Amino acid sequence: MAGNREITYSKAINEALREEMERDENIILMGEDIAVFEGVYKITRGLLDRFGPERVRDTPISENAIVGAAIGASLLGLRPVVEIMYMDFLNECADQLVNHLPKMRFMSGGKLEAPVTVRCQYSVGRNTGAQHTQFFPAFYMNVPGLNIALPSTPYDAKGLLKSAIRSGAPSLFLECAKLYNLKGHVPDEDYTVPFGSAKKIVEGEDVVVMALSLTVPMAVSASEKLRKKGISVMVLDPRTLSPLDKDSILDAVKKTGRLVITEPDCKTGGVGAEISAIVAEEAIDYLDAPVIRIATPDIPSPFSPPLLDRYMPTEEKMVEEIEKIVR
Amino acid sequence: MDPLAGRTKDELEEWMGKDPLKILEKKLLHDGLTKAELMKIDEGINEKILDAVEFAKKSDYPTWNLMLKSFTN
Helix, strand or coil, X not given: CCCCCEXXXXXXHHHHHHHHHHXXXXXXXXXXXXXXXXXXXXXXXXXXXXXXXXXXXXXXXXXXXXXXXXXXXXXXXXXXXXXXXXXXXXXXXXXXXXXHHHHHHHHCCCCCCCCCEEEEEECCXXXXXXXXXXXXXXXXXXXXXXXXXXXXXXXXXXXXXXXXXXXXXXXXXXXXXXXXXXXXECCCCCCXXXXXCCEEEECCCCEEXXXXXXXXXXXHHHHHHHHHCCCCEEEEECCEEECCCHHHHHHHHHHHCCEXXXXXXXXXXCHHHHHHHHHHHHCHHHCCCCCEEEEECCCCCCCCHHHXXXXXXXXXXXHHHHHXXXX | CCCCCCCCHHHHHHHHCCCHHHHHHHHHHHCCCCHHHHHHHHHXXXXXXXXXXXXXXXXXXXXXXXXXXXXXX
């Protein structure tokens, strides 16, 4: 039954959308070029044909209007799943996404629910220039009321998207464009992955590497290299940032005594800054070494390939930094 | 994908008629510029673009420090 079916990360997202739309006719899709063109990354392939233009809707190029319309539709009983083409464009809909969506329930004294899922991809590491490569998940960790998922595998992408869509709360679902072609096991049968539950991808004793999204596969490769050098590295993927599985992070720090955070966003004010603060508050006595953050430098992403190579976190940088604090 | 799927041919033509470059060209001719002068401007622009492409192809990739200079003072 479970089998060994392997599909890509992008196919897993497409399946989640299709299966949820089959299950619940209140689910609709909205976004730029998602219907006739099937999305710039073809995530919504086949969905217009299957569900028709009432439920799969092309919108004008107006992100704030898209999210605003989705909020209104959700208040009247629909469950809209919005695609914003690039994470960079979330800035275009910040008013609806930050000022309205996560406050609906609170401002109505719990009377209104706005079950909107906003999907977008981020393209850091691709040669698409400084305005189409941004990844700033920490912005949204600072917005209470918005659940945030950032899957690193096809399995988690499908399971977390289903959870987001079924949840009564608003969710921000961050897809990594560089992982769209990554293949991995996804079962045939229906399943979900809960928010707020980190996954230990590699077991280890000497140091825990907390990796996010694109940096998860890099951290796994780094752990394999270091294992050959006698260093046992745990790799932990939080999978969601809000809610954040603090307990798993703290347990991992208590077990290993060393924490490295690797993230494909700018170092200053990034996710790692928050994790470091949590560990400083709640587990500082367990640390045997300084916390290390391997992120991008605090500059916009360059376009030029050799500059981009130097800009990105890499497996090599991880190996180098981990060796420094373990030896 | 059919580029006309979302609009009629008439609508497309209407918008093509609003091409700002063509409107400017018409205005300049009306204001007394000659066709020869306009052509000279066009050629000058093309030359600049071709030179830039040539320069880019001949150049090494930019260095990290050069990039930083464009970001910080």
